[in-house]
Amino acid sequence: MTVSAASLLTRMRTRRGLSMNAVAALAGVPASTISRIEAGKIEPTVAMLDRIATAIGFRLDAEVTESGTDAPFVAPLRRLAEGSPDARGAVLATFPIVAALAPVTRRAGVRRVELTVALPEALAALRSEDAGPVVSSLEAFASDVGVVRSFTPVVYVTDPKVVRSLRDVSRGSSTVMLLMPTTDNVRAFTREVDGVAMVSPEWGLLDALASPGRQADVARTVLEASLVRPETAVA
Template identity: 50%
Template sequence: MITTSAASLVTRMRLKRELSKTAFAQLVGVPASTITRIESGIVDPTYSMLQKIASGAGFTLSGTLSDVGSDAPYAAAVERIQNASSVERRRLVKKLAQTAILAPVTKRPGVRIFSLDRPIGDFVRYLEQRGANPTVSSLEAVADDIASTRSFTPVVYVERPEDLDDLTPMSPTARSSVIVLPITENVRKFTRWVNGTAMLAPEWGMLDALASPGRQTDVARTFLPQLAARVTMTREAGAAA
C-alpha cells in the first residue's frame, strides 16, 4: 500500500535517479510539465499514471521505493522509440544511456556469466543445438551480425540459463566472458530474425551494451550517434514505402 503523497513519491524517484525534471520526464515518457505539476501538488495523478512513471524509472510501487530489477524499463524505452517520429526517435536513442542504468545486465534475475572460449557465432550455434533458443543482444544485435565478436562481454538470452551446467563459469583467468539471461515476455516482444539468428531490436541491444560491465559501456556510447542516424533512416524509408 502506498502511503506517501504522489508529489513526494515522484520527487523521490527523480532524485534517486539524479535527474532534472526534464531529463526524468524524457526517461519515463511523459511531458516535463506533467512531472512539474505532480511534484508541485497541482495535479494528483491516477494510480495507472504513477505506475507508468515508476516502471519507466525502474521502480516498483509499494510501501517503499525499490528497484524493479527487470527489463520493463527497456521495453518501455524501445516501444517509445519505435512509435516516435523521425526527429523524436533520434533524440530518444541518444538518451538510452539514462535508461540503461536502470537494469544492469549483471543484476537481472537469473543472470549467469560464463567463460567464452569461442567466437560468439559458434557459441550461439552451440546453444541452438542444445535447444536453448538463444536470442542475441548487445553490440552484435546493434550490428545485425554474429560473424565477429564486437562486444567485450556479449549478452545472450536463453530459455533456461540454469540448465547450462556444462558451460564453464567465469573465472579471473578466463580471457573473455558471456552474460546469459533468461528470455522474458519483453524479450520475445522485441525479437526479430536476422540471417537465421534470433536477435533483439538494435535499440535493446544498445541498452544491454550500455548496461554491461567494464569497457563495454564506453564503447557502446561511441555507437549511439550511428544508431540514432540508422533508426531515423529506417523510419523515413518505411514511411516512403
Template identity: 30%
Template sequence: MDAATIVKRIRATDGLSRADLARLADVSASTVGRIESGKLDPTWSTLQKMLEATGMVLAGKTVVSAGDATAVSSARAILEGKLDAASPRWRRSWARAGWTTAAMTPESVLGLAVLAGNAAKFSRRSRQPLYVELPDQRQWQDLPRALAAAGVDYAISGLVATTPDRATAPASSPIIYVTNPRRVVEQLGLVETAPLRGTMLVSPVAGEMEGVETEGGLRFVSRVQAMLDAFASGGRQPEKAEAVALTWPAREDVPA
C-alpha cells in the same frame, strides 16, 4: 540520504538536466532546483514521482536501478514506431520529455536509451544473469553454435548485435537470451565465470526475443533491442552504446 542528494544522483545517473527531470516527473524545474539547493524539503510523493519516472529505487544509502525490463521493451516500441505497445506508465512520462515523436533527434534517442537501460539494469533484475563460457572456448560464437547444436532456442544481444557484421565481429561480453540459463549451464557443461568476464546468459522477461533475426547461421535480437540491452549491461557496453544511439536515426529511420 537527504532529498538533495537523491535528486542529484537521479540526474547524474541518467545525465538529465533539471528541466528533463521535471518534465519526466511532471513537476516544475524550479521544484527540482530548490530541492537540490536545500531550499525545499519535498514530500515523499514528490521524490517518489522522480524515482518512478526514471526507474530508480532507494537501496540503503544510494539510488539504484529498479531492474524494470518493461523500460527497455517500451523504449523498443517507441523506437520502432509502435507507440501503443509501450507501457502507459513509460509512454506518459516520455511523452512529457518529447521522446515519443517520430521526429526524434539523436540526443532524444540517446536520452531515451540511457534512461531505459539504467532503469532495466540486468544486475538489478529478479532473474539475475549468469556469466559463462564453454570449456576450451576460443571465440564467443562457439557458445551460440553449441546452443543451436543442443536444440536450445537463443538470441544474441548486446553491443555486438548492433554491428553490421555481427555474426563475425569480435565481442568481449555478448549477451545471450535463453529461457532457462541454469538448465543450459548444466546441459552443456558450461563453466561459470566472474561477472563481465564471459558471456551473459539471461532469461527473456519482456518480449526480448520477438523478431529474432538470423545472420551467418547465428540468431540475434533486433538491433534496437541489442542497443538498449547494451545500456542495461555492465562493463564498457553502455559507454560504447552511446555512439550507436547518437547515429540511430541515420542508420535506420524511426517510423512515424
C-alpha cells in the same frame, strides 16, 4: 505512515539523480505533469504513477525497490517504433540514461559464463540443449555474430541456470559472456537475422550501454555516430 505521490515521485527521481525533464522524457509524459505531481498540485492515478516508476526502473510496492528488470527499455523502444523519423534523435539521446536504469549485471537471473569458442559455436551449443538463445549487445546492433564485438557479449536464454554447455567463469577466464533470462519484453523485440535470433538493433545498443566497463564506452561512441548517421553500424 501515508506517503504522498509527490514525495514518492521526488524520492524516486532524486534517487536516480534525474531532472524532471529527464523523467518526463523516459516516461513519455509532459514535463509539466512531473512538476505538478511533485508540487502536489495534481494527484496521479495509480496507473500513471506506476508508468513513471517503471520507466525509471522501480516498481510500486509498500516501499520503493529496484525492479531488477528490463522494463525501462520498453517505452523508448516503442516510441522509436511508433514515432516519426524526426523524433528518433531525441529518443536515442535518452539511451544512456535508460541503460543506466537496467544494468545487465544487476538484472534478475543473470549468469556469467566463459566464452571459449567462437560465438556462433556457442550459440549452436545453446540451441542443441533447447536454450533458445537470442543475441543482444553490439552483435545485435550490427546484426552479425561473425565477429565478437562486445567485451562482454549478452545472450538471452530460456533459463540461464540450467545451461550445461557453457561453464561459469573462473579466475582465469578471458572472455566472459552474460546469459540473461528471456523475458516477454525481449520476445517482443526479437527478430531473426540470417537464421540467428537477435533483439532489435536498438535493444542491443541499450544492452551494450548497460554493460560494464569498456563495452559501455564503445556503445556510447556508436550511439554518437548513430545520432549523426542513423544507419551507422559497428565497424
